[in-house]
Amino acid sequence: MFSSGESNVRKYNTVNRRIFILSVAKGIVFAGILTKLFSLQISENKKYLTLSDKNRLREWRLPPVRGEFEDYFGKVIAGNTKAYQLHVVPEQVEDFKYLMVRLKAILPLSDNKFSKIIKRKNQQKPWETLIISENLSWDQFSKVNFYLHELSGAKPVLSVARSYPYKENYTHLLGYVAQASKEDLINNENIKNKHVPGLRVGKSGLEKTFENDLIGTNGVQRYEVNAYGKRINQVDFKEGQKGKKIRLTVDTEIQKFCNELLGDKAGSISVMDIFTGEIIAMHSSPSFDPNLFLYGVSVKDWKSIRENPLKPLINKTISGLYSPGSTIKPIVALSALENNVISPNFKVRCTGKIEMYGQTYHCWKEKGHGVVDLRTAIKRSCDSYFYEMSRRLGVDRLNVTATRFGLGNKVLSNYYFEEKKGLVPSTKWKKDNLGRGWVLGETLITGIGQGYILTTPLQLCMMTAQLANGGFKIFPKITVNKKQDSFEKIKYKMLESLNTVEKNDSSIIRTAEKFFKPDEKKYNKLFRNQENVKFVLDAMFASTNEWGGTSYSSRIDDPKYQFAGKTGTAQVKKITELQRELDLDIAQIPYEERDHAWYIAFGPYKNPRYALSVFVEHGGSGSSVAAPLAKKLIKKVIDRHEGREKIRKNNLIEI
């Protein structure tokens, strides 16, 4: 103050100047902060809003409700039932240990299950739902509800689950559902997208084929969550869409009847509409209850199914390959007639066996049939006649006819992944696959449905249907679809194809037609001369309805139910001379070596509409085992016809 006024003024000036400079700098820095705020909150607001929502919102997907299967009459054959479940969110439980011990006592839970639940609990996050039980009985459910006040944290939940009300009747036809496996997720994008823990997906059959239609869409619960992923409150709920309902062509009554007919025998029955190709029934026996698989099958049940020697896991109708035996004979005869190898008047003398190429070929009738013509040979299933006829026909020409009528091809390839093709041998096939030349003796046994030839029961049904409708191609189906051709239209088209001379497929008109109507189905004739088909059908009539026919004892005289058919008894093993002499009773032969019993038929004979095949694995002879079943079955099928027509004509059930 005293010392130097000037110095003091300089001091004051310096500090004032500097604070001014600093203030300007501060202004600039504040402007910089403002700019940053502006860019964050105004310019990039959208980006950060999205990020913030991504932070706070989590979606929980609910399992989709699976679409139902209905039979032709609208009965639900694979539906959804209420499932009583018990969930626990470990985070919301005060004393988890206590709760589990109480639950174990109340439910009760087995030690094994108990430790499994604990293990699962340790694997997941504490706020994730722990499923204690997916399928409580009503008793258990009400018990839990009764004790709920002392089970804080336990949540009884009402959920939906697949159910098969007809149990074992539709097992193979529908397939079954079970928890989605890793493979399911890899193979099906749709399942992957909709997957939630515990999701059930089709494992086989139609359930698998139509997975994408059936699965439906997930319901979505949107929750606000905090930084630790804990749900705070529900923001949004979107109900999922139930999967599509699929209506099948099958008739539950007939399906059930098939199951009854076969009982606990191994075998298969299929019934088909010979014009529309609709599968009326398709059963493989023995079957099992697919409901067992919904919540994980028990070890005991699984063992009994898997180790059953009658192989319930195999859908024999489409995946079982068997020698057709004599049921092939109508096709062999047709082939011979079509190729003008023989005339119906061609006669062979049957002595019970013929020697050819150093081998003895036996007819099933030891004493022989005497002199037989073609009609009698079919009627009485004379093997000697067919040996001679096949020898003249040759395996390659037989192959053409058999393939054309549906053997060696998948019948329902659009519907079943597990279907097998079967085998119709030819000289080329043997050369290509076995590397050896065809031996003539093999032609002979092919002619009676033995040897290399293998068919599925459904293929024989299809073959019978295509014979019975007059020899026209049909398109088998198992689902009802509005686009499908009606019965009347199909009949008209068949007549039309009868009158058209086969044109060259490459003509411009044909190409144009194909271009404009790509889905147009052609019910082409499969024969050269329809008289040949009619002859074979007549011979099948004789086989069932004339004295001496192989299935005469199973005939029905009432014209309403009268049917025509052909028996088959397929050998599983080459019969040795010794066995032939012993002529053992069926009970004395080991099960695996017994003959397969076959029967194919169509009816009513006067105005045929349905074809069927009955197969009893290792059942014995076709005439004594399979034909009587067919007799009962065809009566049932024809009885059901009227109701079916009513539905069809009135289109009573909306698809």
Add this chain to the structure above:
Amino acid sequence: MLKQSPYTDQFTFFQKLRSFDYILLLCILILGFISNLSMYSTDGGEFLYHSKSHFIRFVVFFTMMIFLSFINLRFWHSTAYLFYTIVLGFLIWASLHGVSASGSQRWINLYFINLQPSELMKIAIIVFFARYFHRTQITSIGSFKNMIISVVILIMPIVLVLSQPDLGTSILIGMSGIVVLWLAGLNIKYFVYSSLALLISLPFIISFLKPYQKIRVLSFFNPDRDPLGSGYQIIQSKIAVGSGGLMGKGFLKGTQSYLEFLPEKHTDFIFTLFSEEHGFIGSVFLLIVYAILIYRIIKIGSISRSYFGKLFCYGFGSAIFIYVTVNMSMVLGLLPIVGSPLPIMSYGGSSMLATMIGLSIVMSTKIHHKQIIN
């Protein structure tokens, strides 16, 4: 010491009350109000622990500030060295017998309060330099003796705070000290030299940094390096601010803070919460309040006739500016994350206490601005 002058310093109570700076007072009250609302929001819209104690602290310390304002500026002038020494003593005590929390030993237990002396040091350093340069001739400011004393006075608390460890506060102390030194008239070339020296010694400093501090610096340059770890705070803070938009999400509706995505939301990240709930408009408003507060403090300094009061106000105003800037730049991702509270807004007793003491000195300067201190 006292010298009679035409301008008497014997004010009556009402004269003093009348010469209060009411704009400054209003700014403090607005900030106090906003900070209490924000604290209420961090408690999820309930009057719980944080909001309760913040409210009590604000009321107590604000009242204290009013009372301290009546104290003559000479008191602060005469006790400046003592004040610095006591706070330095506290710092040494803290490093020896301090209370530890979350990995650093910052607090001392005064039985009735847990005090964080580093916060008080922010004020003490300014008071010390204001007193020191009050008597110094402009010509001798750059003398060797003055240089050495200034550096020692500044380095001691910085080292002590750094060893707690508390990087943020030591940086703030250092920065406010340097600003005061520069304002006092220290030649600009020293700052150039020392920043060059700092740049050269940077690798050594980095080698002394704790691993978590290194990671923080790294994540500042690239927050996505470890989005769930060290970059988490910056990312979540930017999301919160950015999603606020123009108008904000609304009071008590800031999802980022409510759902606990925001860390440290009641201390260093209180501005983030405020900005998320009140948007660009709210943030600009808050910034303007701070700007007015700083402007008023500097304005008071400019009218002060005593060099002590002037330098203190300039220094303190600049320090407030530095705290606000560092804090906001940090939460907006412009600077690395270092612990630095927002004055008045952030939760924390010592910080509030220090700010209020500083403000009371400013207010005292206003009341006694005509006074000359020898």
